[in-house]
Amino acid sequence: MTVVLHAEPALEVAGVFFAALSGGLSAVRKHLDVFGVLVLAGTTGLGGGxxxxxxxxxxxxxxxxxxxxVATALLSGVAIWFFHPGIARMRRGVVVLDAGALGLFVIVGTTKGLQYDAGMLASVIVGTLTGIGGGxxxxxxxxxxxxxxxxxxLYAVPALLGAGATVLLWHEGWLAAWSATLVALGVIAFRLLSLWRGWVLPDAAQAAWPGPWNGGRRSR
Amino acid sequence: MTVVLHAEPALEVAGVFFAALSGGLSAVRKHLDVFGVLVLAGTTGLGGGxxxxxxxxxxxxxxxxxxxxVATALLSGVAIWFFHPGIARMRRGVVVLDAGALGLFVIVGTTKGLQYDAGMLASVIVGTLTGIGGGxxxxxxxxxxxxxxxxxxLYAVPALLGAGATVLLWHEGWLAAWSATLVALGVIAFRLLSLWRGWVLPDAAQAAWPGPWNGGRRSR
Amino acid sequence: MTVVLHAEPALEVAGVFFAALSGGLSAVRKHLDVFGVLVLAGTTGLGGGxxxxxxxxxxxxxxxxxxxxVATALLSGVAIWFFHPGIARMRRGVVVLDAGALGLFVIVGTTKGLQYDAGMLASVIVGTLTGIGGGxxxxxxxxxxxxxxxxxxLYAVPALLGAGATVLLWHEGWLAAWSATLVALGVIAFRLLSLWRGWVLPDAAQAAWPGPWNGGRRSR
Incomplete structure (x- = not known):
């Protein structure tokens, strides 16, 4: 586990930077002021953790x-402040980099849960939350x-699967830098693949079993 | 107190299930996706605690x-996912069951505050919050x-009174399974009675003392 | 530090009262019920802390x-409940008193962060958050x-500067009742001066460096 953690800092900084971009962009779109842009970048980059x-x-x-x-998240906000028209135009790039942050955050978050003896279930939950909480x-x-x-x-789903895989690896004693890296890459690949192929989750209008309990029909 | 806590688990599970229903229904009404329905059910059922x-x-x-x-809250979300038209039609039943969850959560929450030495005031507050926080x-x-x-x-008011009664019982050394059960039933009865009789709280438009400080008149 | 803390209680109570007013007024404007007015007053007065x-x-x-x-915050809510038309008309007075609460909360919050060994950076952040979090x-x-x-x-900016100044004073060993009071007065003066002179922060529409990365033009 120590190995995993020693490999992380530089990547975690990159993850915070890219995750914070989406917060800054959202702040600009909402016409927030400069303090709002920095707070939103900071909250989005660091809030999950x-x-x-x-x-x-x-x-x-x-x-x-x-x-x-903290400096990284604020720097991301500063970048948005000065270059938001340019960065907003690179939407596809931001989405790809954000997938990288997701993969990383999930591993870091799940591992930290395990280190703090939160238990397997809670570690899966906080690992997922590390990935999606900032947003x-x-x-x-x-x-x-x-x-x-x-x-x-499919954003939370790869996060959840990655957190689950990390906990299983830990339970089997196989959690190491290389295996954690593989899980992170898997999360990122699944996320990008789902974007590329246009995979989506059903929404509730499509759910509802048309059984007698529901009056025999779908509805909302 | 130990007695109180030993009597609870099965009821708490039921409380989480029924509280989570309202979260799932809200998610369906907002057209959230399947992950959103499960998260809303989970947050509503477990968030107060x-x-x-x-x-x-x-x-x-x-x-x-x-x-x-956690499984109970998710199961509630799954039930909403498949049967939401039917469950939504049982609105009255959901409201009654939710009153049961309220009574239960308030006792469990207040007792836990006392056990963690949060003090009497904080225990009343967290007991009430256990009841209303998920919503x-x-x-x-x-x-x-x-x-x-x-x-x-009258939803928070019975919760607050129940939490206060629990703390008083504890202070007097009378908190036991039977007395806690009575308080929970009192919360539930008050809640259902207020629904049945249509009792409501005033809103701010009706408040405002028409004194000289207010210019001698009620407004808005 | 002990001195600082001993000087505070009466002022902190006043700060909570005045901060809570804005929460109660907001609740009235949103047509919340009496429980909502009390909760909003309480949350706004006590939420930052x-x-x-x-x-x-x-x-x-x-x-x-x-x-x-807690009683102070609720009393503030009760005052709003009965006298909101009058208090709303004293908007200017509420804003000035709220500046007083801001100055006080920042010092109290930053000092508490330092006392709990949160570190200098975290103390600046929680000090600022104590000031702005309720709102x-x-x-x-x-x-x-x-x-x-x-x-x-300029609301968060004086808070941030005041929190930073408090941490610097502490680091230099100069944090005492008199120096903390000066910082609080500085925060209040800066806040009121910015209101009086109409100083404002830029918003994102005014930012965006018109460089080649942005396509050579400002836009949103």
Whole structure:
């Protein structure tokens, strides 16, 4: 596990930077002021880890104690501030880089849950939350229903599978730098593949079993 | 107190299931996808207890560590997914069952606050929050002003009275399985009675003392 | 530091009262019921400190354990309930008193972060959050994008500078009742001066460097 953790810092910094971009862009779209852009970038880049740390009792969370992570998230906000028209035009690039952040955050988050003895179930949950929590906070702060709950994309699903795989590897004693890297790559590949192939989740209108309990028909 | 806690698990599971239904239904109404329905069910069923546990330092919260509770909340989401037209039509039944969850959550939450030495005031607050917090998170995540703050129904009031009664019983040394059960039944009865009789809270437009400080008149 | 803390209680109570007013007024404007008005007043007056305490692991937070603070926030809600037309007409007075609360909360919050060994960076962040967090929770609970992120006013900036100054004083060994008081007065003066002179932050539409990365033009 130590190996896993030693391999991470540089990548985690990159993950925070790319995740924070989407927060900054959302702030610009909502016409927030410069403080709002920096806060949104910071919250989106660091918020998933902060929710994780509060839930597992790892306080104060790294998202407010680690100068490198905080500076990285703010730098991302500054980049958005000055270059948002250019960055917004690179939408596809931002989505791809964000998939990288997702893969990374899930491994880091799940591993931290395990280290803090949160248990296997809680580690899967906080691992997933590390990946998706920043975006949820971003959307709540900008008055939107969180995208991850409604856009039907496969974003949380690869996160959940990656967190589950990490916990299984740990349980079998196979969690190491190389295996964690494979899981992260798997999360990223699944995410990108789903984007490329246009895979989506069903929404509730399509659900509803047309059985007698439902009056024999689909409806909403 | 031990007696109280030993009597609870099966009932708590039922409470989580019924509370989660309202989250799942809200998700369906907002056209969330399948992940959103499960998350909303989970957050609504388990969120009050999670807020309580974070506030009293009982981390990681049972809402992410207890497999039975988590599975129950997700099962509730699955039930909504398949049978939402039927369940939505049983609106009255859902409201009654949700009153049961309220009564239960308040006792469980207040007792847990006392066990963690949060003090009497904080135990009343986290007990109430255990009852109403899941619905608040549900509404925040779906972009609504929390119903419990605006619908004028007597929902938080019985929760608050029940939490206060539990703390008083504890202070007097009378908290036991039978007395806690009586309090829970009292909360449920008060809630259902208020629904049946149409009792409502005043809203702010009706408040405002028409004194000289207010210019001698009521407004808005 | 002990001196600083001994000087605070009466002022902190005043700060909570005035901060809570804006929450109660917001609740009235949103037509919440009486429970909603009290909860919004409580959340706005005590929420910044609660976020701070959860982040630094000082659980349960004083916002739910301290009877004087809780009673003060509720009293503020009661005042709004009865006198909201009059208080709303004193908008200017509320804004000035709220600046006082801001200055106070930042010093109290930053000092508490330092006391709990959260570190210098985290203490600046939780100090600022103590000042602005209540308003953020108020806006999230009423379905608004937080004012502090979008209204371009210098509200968070004096808070941030005050928190930074407090940490620097502490680092140099100069943090005492008199120096902390000076910082609080500086925060208040800066806030009021910015209101008086109409100083505002830029918003994102005005940012965007017109360089080649942005296509050579400003846009949104």
């Amino acid at each position: 902060m929710l994780r740390d509060v839930l597992i009792g790892a306080t104060p969370p790294v998202g407010i104690t680690d100068p490198v992570l 949820v906070l971003r959307d709540v702060l900008t008055g939107e229903v969180p995208l991850v709950l409604q856009d039907r994309q | 999670m807020l309580r546990d974070v506030l009293i330092g009982a981390t990681p919260p049972v809402g992410i560590t207890d497999p039975v509770l 608040v998170l549900r509404d925040v995540l779906t972009g609504e002003v929390p119903l419990v703050l605006q619908d004028r129904q | 609660m976020l701070r305490d959860v982040l630094i692991g000082a659980t349960p937070p004083v916002g739910i354990t301290d009877p004087v603070l 953020v929770l108020r806006d999230v609970l009423t379905g608004e994008v937080p004012l502090v992120l979008q209204d371009r006013q």
